[in-house]
Amino acid sequence: MQLKRMLPAFVMATALAVAMPSxxxxxxDADIQTKVQTAISATPGVSADxxxxxxxxxxxxxxxxxxxxxxxxxxNLKDAGVKSVVDNIEVEPAPAASVAPAADAxxxxxxxxTKDFPGITATVSDGVITVTGEIxxxxxxxxxxxxDALNPKKxxxxxxxxx
Amino acid sequence: MAALQDKYKELIDAxxxxxxxxxxxxxxxxxxxxxxxxxxxxxxxKLWDIYGKIDPNFLTGxxxxxxxxxxxxxxxxxxxxxxxxxxxxxKGPGTDQPIVGKAAHGEVITxxxxxxxxxxxxxxxxxxxxxxxxxxxxxxx
Numbered sequence: 001m002q003l004k005r006m007l008p009a010f011v012m013a014t015a016l017a018v019a020m021p022s023x024x025x026x027x028x029d030a031d032i033q034t035k036v037q038t039a040i041s042a043t044p045g046v047s048a049d050x051x052x053x054x055x056x057x058x059x060x061x062x063x064x065x066x067x068x069x070x071x072x073x074x075x076n077l078k079d080a081g082v083k084s085v086v087d088n089i090e091v092e093p094a095p096a097a098s099v100a101p102a103a104d105a106x107x108x109x110x111x112x113x114t115k116d117f118p119g120i121t122a123t124v125s126d127g128v129i130t131v132t133g134e135i136x137x138x139x140x141x142x143x144x145x146x147x148d149a150l151n152p153k154k155x156x157x158x159x160x161x162x163x
Numbered sequence: 164m165a166a167l168q169d170k171y172k173e174l175i176d177a178x179x180x181x182x183x184x185x186x187x188x189x190x191x192x193x194x195x196x197x198x199x200x201x202x203x204x205x206x207x208x209k210l211w212d213i214y215g216k217i218d219p220n221f222l223t224g225x226x227x228x229x230x231x232x233x234x235x236x237x238x239x240x241x242x243x244x245x246x247x248x249x250x251x252x253x254k255g256p257g258t259d260q261p262i263v264g265k266a267a268h269g270e271v272i273t274x275x276x277x278x279x280x281x282x283x284x285x286x287x288x289x290x291x292x293x294x295x296x297x298x299x300x301x302x303x304x
Binding site: 108109111112113115137138139140141142144145146148149150151152153154155156157158160162 | 191192193194198211215220221222223224227228229246257258280281282296297298299
């Protein structure tokens with residue numbers, strides 16, 4: 001009699017015991033969201049959406065390494081229920097300012113020195129002056145002396161055509 | 164090393180025997196660098212003539228000859244040695260500076276000072292003062 005009364009409780013307990021692990025292995029998207037939010041909080045500018053365990057990352061970061069770090073951090077949350085990660089994070093392009101260095105003294109000096117030689121173009125690279133174009137024979141010495149006076153590593157006039 | 168110094172032996176000898184002070188002759192990366200101060204504009208011109216004889220039109224680029232002239236000091240008279248044109252006198256040392264005067268080809272003017280080896284402060288006989296490009300000025304001895 002006592003056993004009969006206990007049976008429903010036993011069944012319920014068994015049912016719960018079976019149900020619990022399955023509940024544990026299937027956290028809600030909201031639970032996942034909480035964990036992901038913590039993981040991505042270290043990188044400002046990134047947001048995450050969770051749907052059926054699939055995390056979609058979006059936003060704008062400063063570098064490729066930031067992007068990779070966030071993706072790895074979220075991928076590591078497999079235990080928390082993350083099935084996969086879609087990484088839509090964009091990387092901000094580097095500022096263009098670092099591409100064009102300011103004209104140095106040698107470059108300015110070359111511009112001054114070649115001003116009076118209309119057919120001549122001179123460029124500076126790593127301390128070497130490279131001259132191209134055409135020049136009258138009578139002016140070659142003046143040009144070479146003006147450029148040498150700037151103390152370059154080399155004054156390369158091998159491409160100059162002397163008229 | 165020796166090859167370049169052999170090629171330009173006549174030039175190096177001239178530097179060493181014509182009273183060039185502070186002469187330095189160094190070779191780096193296949194280029195012979197010759198610097199120093201010549202006692203006169205004539206000596207500087209002579210060195211350039213020798214250089215041009217060894218390397219016609221200076222096209223090889225294996226020498227950087229950077230010789231100043233000792234007499235190009237404040238107060239000296241300098242001659243305008245442009246090709247044929249007038250020499251610009253500018254407000255400051257640079258071709259981006261406004262032109263404040265001109266000196267005629269062949270005119271003898273006064274060297275007042277130097278902003279650097281490229282830009283000299285000059286004064287014309289009319290009293291115009293400003294900066295001119297040093298390559299077009301040579302001291303009058």
